[in-house]
Amino acid sequence: MIHCYQFEGLNIVLDVFSGSIHMTDPVAFDMIQWYETEPAEAVMAKAMEVHKITRADAEECIADIEKLKDEGKLYVPDKYAHLARDYRKKRFSIKALCLHVAHTCNLNCSYCFASQGKYHGDRALMSLETGKKAIDFLIENSGYHKNLDIDFFGGEPLMNWEVCKELVKYGREQEKLHGKNIRFTLTTNGVLLNDEVTEFCNKEMHNVVLSLDGRKDVNDRFRVDMAGNGSYDRIVPNFQKFVEKRGSKSYYMRGTFTHHNTDFVNDIKHMLDLGFTELSMEPVVTDPSSPSALTEEDLPVLFEQYEELARLMVKRYNEGKPFTFYHYMLDLTCGPCIYKRVAGCGSGTEYLAVTPWGDLYPCHQFVGDPNYKMGDIYTGVTATETRNKFASCNAYSRPECQDCWAKLYCSGGCAANSYHATGDIQGVYEYGCKLFKKRIECAIGVKLLTSGIDQPGK
């Protein structure tokens, strides 16, 4: 399968199953598409007529196309379905936990999927004992995995900061005893982010996710405290101090955009103006009846915004002021292998969320849904049927994905998004698919425009 598109004057051909990317002139762009279904002679005749090229030119182009086909870089057939089917079924070792150390929050964001940190349940903090048991559970069930991920999540994890610190200390002891490498991460709203937290994070946290939606009015629309006051003025100085001291260590400034700020590139620009360069901006996923839900009418606006974001990234790159956008990060030469691409995120199998009480869920987005409780850290995963269902979610498990060029980039999409959009983790969140495909097209476009390689004929 090939996917051909134009982006900022580039003609781009993706060969889906080899992972190859080609840039072409307009003649080859058409001929590659025609040759997928038509014989060489017909393709050449069409090219000579449409593009007014000579027979010799057409023959040369066909020869190049056939060479790429022979080299396994064009029209490579799909042969990975069996990998998708077998990969997760063979192994149920766990490598990542989302530790819900605080089911409470010091903000009261109205769009919060976790219902202001409570996950539709009681407010609670994870005890040190439960946290330690969760780390034991992870290590005991990690099998062959050496690299383990533990995310301090909430609610607001800094509301249980002393426990977080003790758990890092415990994790460091245990990883040495068991030959593991634990990467701790923290997601925070910034309200309690102070010098002491910053210093600890810079020593121990592999990554820190900072929540800010962008411009003051955008951020303060949803991200308010219990009294309804916006959080921007409190958190932005904390974030700036944090990032200044973070050095080259990984962090993301992460925002959510909604129907109310479909011009989200202005929020990205605002984050850049504040001095942040590692950015992530996510479309809200919420009940379609909510006033903040993205609509069909928003889609063309969002597509244009993603293109504008790509142009901004190229411009800043050329000016020597590059920045990172999470969804445009692509490592073309050292990116994920085919197993990762077909198998997806691992929710419900190698990735689980742990509540303050030690209950297990497939991921943070299912926490609080009794249908998806998978067991607990004391007895392990008992809902094997649920686990098997998550294990069977992959790039090949949904009929709608069969002919989609993007399936090896998304691996079938987010199970939680599918569930919330369709009621089934094997469903398809079509709106998300449209945004995802646009993002991948833009991401590849940015890569090519900053590669230093010229398109033929330019």
Add this chain to the structure above:
Amino acid sequence: MTRIVTIETRDLDKSVKEGGCGECQTSCQSACKTSCGVANQACEKAE
């Protein structure tokens, strides 16, 4: 080739043999937290 430039990318077919170590980061863990996208993950072996 005068009309086509091929960009260097990881050969997915070859990665059937060399990939699958399972050590890479879980996809949305610690970054976006709301949508799966494996494309932007880095390979642990390549690092």
